[in-house]
Amino acid sequence: MMNKGRVVVFGATGNLGAYTALQLKSNGFDVIAVGGRNSDNGFFSELGIEYYSIDICDSNSFAKLPQKEIDAVVHFAGELPSRYEYNPRKLIDSIVQGTLNVLEYIRLTGANKIVFPQTPFDVWYRHNTQTLIEADDQRSFPLTGDHSIYTIAKNTAVDLIEHYHHTFGISRFILRFFTIYQYHPNPYHYAEGTRKMMPYRILIERAMKGEDIEVWGNPSLTKEIVYIKDFTHLVNLCISSNSKGGIYNVGGKRVSLEEQIQGIIEVFSPQDHPSQKKYLPEKPNALLAGFNTNKTEKELGYKPRYSYIEAMADFYKEMQNEPFAKLWGVKEDYLE
Template identity: 45%
Template sequence: MKTVMVIGATGTLGTYFVDHLHEKGYNVWAVGRRNVNERYYSERGIKSVKVDITNKEDFKQLPDSGIDSVVLIAGAMPSRMIGYDPQKYIDVNVKGTLNVLEYCRNSNVQQLLFTQSHSDVAGYWNTGEYIKPDAPRKLVLKGDHAVYIITKNAAVDLIEHYHRDHGLRTFIFRLPTIYNYRPIFDMYVNGKSVPMGYRFFIQKAINSEPIEIWGDPNRAKDIVYVKDFNQMLNRAIDSDLDKGFYNVATGKPITLEDQIRGVVDVFSPEDKQSEIIYRPNKPSQNSYLYDITNAKKELGYQPEYSYREMLWNMKEEMKGSRFDHLKDLDVTI
């Protein structure tokens, strides 16, 4: 079985993916800048280490051979940034990625998987067009995501360079919001804390509170579950391909009305469901649609969770203890 190193292992996606790999029988290294509960991982047979990817010296703690695949999920992102520090994007997303690439080259790692933001194609949103994996970049160079996506694109270009010059097998995954359950409810917009949209609606439904649908209720977007994210990355790890660029998505848009009605049906008490209130004069949600044809053809990927199946599974996740090993270490996960 392959040995896979997950860098960013204690973030939300990293936590889910480490669990997934462990359950599938892979040899796993869990690497994170903080929140690394060494005892927890050791008891499960998972090797772990704290590494700040911006510090090249930290990589000396990692093995210099025997790693088949590195999955780089770690990164600075607007939704987890208090205030605004553009230098952090440069340090983590560019310098950090370069350090990881150098580690791969020096340690004879054969394969790198990297998570890219879908903001690289934000200029195609709200057009009703399905965005292909190889669509030319179309950035919005204004707002709190601008420097972030500039640095993520720079990281993608560095990865391509290492593929061409050093033969590293590279896989890039373009991520919209990956829906999941985690025990925190906030995110940051322009450096200020705000409730996470879908978690806000779920909590209102649980409390039987009214939920407002803003703008056009038929505005649709692609909604993908973390466990389908896991599946796609897993298939890439097992692939013999030299490279790939994939949209992490379902290929099936869900309207805002269907989103809210699903949340109410799944999370509201049967005897006291949330009232749905329409606010057509409010701004509509962004719409984005993604083509996953190449992921199906090249990786054999097929989304396993419909929107409603995702919600039911999230409800079950809320009863679990997936994040308990992080609780006493740091609330920012």
């Protein structure tokens, strides 16, 4: 396969980065994987991908990386409030300082493109309304909660990227999205500083045991469901685009809570003992939010390839096969 260009993926050992590195490699790009872990356990080298370990907050550590013939950078590195106990300084250092270091690396190496993830909390005021979120809606941030400083940091990083775009001509593709659904052996995250199992993983666990599943609030409310392999396809489209980019909403299929739970039951429950739904309308509603993806479709040619059921079926397949076991471990490693 002809080499389409050289792409550096920062955050390559993380959820989005690992899948993205493999997707780009399979599509003919020369991929360089970069992560904060000292070792990737040989995961990337087996796939013909170079792996480098750096501290994204330390500009001097970037000297380890290739310094020329870089075409694009995918920047998925940085702390997440959902993966660690709340630490505002880590969020600012890794996202703001880290992004500045990545941008300087791009400038000094002569690369001309960056792909960067943006949180949907930058348009938090559109959540739980019937108004679709537009790609270029005014950015803001929630004043309280564990996503407040995180969103401030992400907005600042986007502003830095815009500065480098206008000053140095670097094309930028800012991808705004809610949850990207994918299998990871660790089903836990942090919410307001407390370690909890992710809500959709709770539903899957109950379905696999054939236990009743509670349907809270209004079951007709919809949310964006984006599967990881649709997301990595979009990253590929960004890297291949000749445009200067912008901010893009990453939408999938807007699926109601009723459809989400029914799909989980169909895919994960035992056929001879499927879970039953128990409706609790008095409980709080799930998040209501939707994107207008016209800009993403028109400028990048993006269309989701996976239906919701197809995404869940592929999720279940990867749960059984553990394709990233060498990098992330297996589900037994995360049992409480």
